Amino acid sequence: MKDTLTYEELKAAVHAAYDACKGLTGGQNAHYIPYLANVDSSLFGISACMPDGRMISVGDTNYKLGIESVSKVPTAILVMRQLGADALLEKIGADATGLPFNSVFAILLENDHPSTPLVNAGAVTACSLVEPKGSADQKWKAIVSNMTDLMGSEPELIDELYQSESSTNFQNRSIAWLLKQYGRIYDDPEMSLDLYTRQCSMGVTADQLAIMAATICADGTNPKTGKQVFAPELAPKVTSLMATVGFYQHSGDWLYTTGLPAKTGVGGAVIGVMPGQFGICAFSPPLDDAGNSVKAQAALKHIMEGLKLNIFSR
Numbered sequence: 001m002k003d004t005l006t007y008e009e010l011k012a013a014v015h016a017a018y019d020a021c022k023g024l025t026g027g028q029n030a031h032y033i034p035y036l037a038n039v040d041s042s043l044f045g046i047s048a049c050m051p052d053g054r055m056i057s058v059g060d061t062n063y064k065l066g067i068e069s070v071s072k073v074p075t076a077i078l079v080m081r082q083l084g085a086d087a088l089l090e091k092i093g094a095d096a097t098g099l100p101f102n103s104v105f106a107i108l109l110e111n112d113h114p115s116t117p118l119v120n121a122g123a124v125t126a127c128s129l130v131e132p133k134g135s136a137d138q139k140w141k142a143i144v145s146n147m148t149d150l151m152g153s154e155p156e157l158i159d160e161l162y163q164s165e166s167s168t169n170f171q172n173r174s175i176a177w178l179l180k181q182y183g184r185i186y187d188d189p190e191m192s193l194d195l196y197t198r199q200c201s202m203g204v205t206a207d208q209l210a211i212m213a214a215t216i217c218a219d220g221t222n223p224k225t226g227k228q229v230f231a232p233e234l235a236p237k238v239t240s241l242m243a244t245v246g247f248y249q250h251s252g253d254w255l256y257t258t259g260l261p262a263k264t265g266v267g268g269a270v271i272g273v274m275p276g277q278f279g280i281c282a283f284s285p286p287l288d289d290a291g292n293s294v295k296a297q298a299a300l301k302h303i304m305e306g307l308k309l310n311i312f313s314r
């Protein structure tokens, strides 16, 4: 791996990827959440942040996008901050499912664990684990303040998205109650599901998500605020979760192709973490069949190839 990636090299790679990918078509907005179905499909942005806080932003990096499943990363971090890495492994797991993000089948196959906090089942369990137990308000405060620490600025709930998801999340409701049946929900199931739905409805920008990714890349220190948000030894745990299941049933293909631990959301964002080098977010709403942004994937692949970086290479 190149050990001295320069700002200029990263900047050139980000701009080259933006130019190469901006005309790409293909995919469609998340259709099962009405709010997301109506977001402008032409939005496209890339934002990168280095451990020293320098940023590169091109395109629509100030648009408030729905964070969706990218929110599973900060809440997994919160559970590790509050309860430790071992508790996350014991109560949720850190395994790939090889199945879609909202798979009920994955829970049935592995009924002793929800597999990983980065699919819907494990993320609802993670919300149930957040301290302090029993208080939706206090738990929500902890979730928001953790995201704020990681991004260096506050997310903002998109109420219309929250209403849209809450009125259509029947599959997630089934997941919450199935997990309850298996003893894998550690607080009230409806409250845990609602916290999950609300955290998915957070509005954030690609710039904010790039800073979050850079905080992970910098071993838990936010490059903008200088705050040590989580213990350095948690950083490889977070990155390994992302690498294992960040693209659901396409996770292996993604890692094989790009060598970039990354996590997607159906709002169209993908965050990537190159430990010690940079955090990045690419964003574009149209998705492939697994719910991963088509253009964001193409852009990040372009960047990794351009920089000749790969987490598995020296």
Ligand code: GLN
Pocket (backbone or CB within 6 Å): 068, 069, 070, 101, 102, 120, 165, 172, 197, 200, 264, 265, 266, 267, 291
């Ligand atoms: N809120 C969405 C859901 O639960 C998140 C899914 C995703 O981004 N992959 O279906």
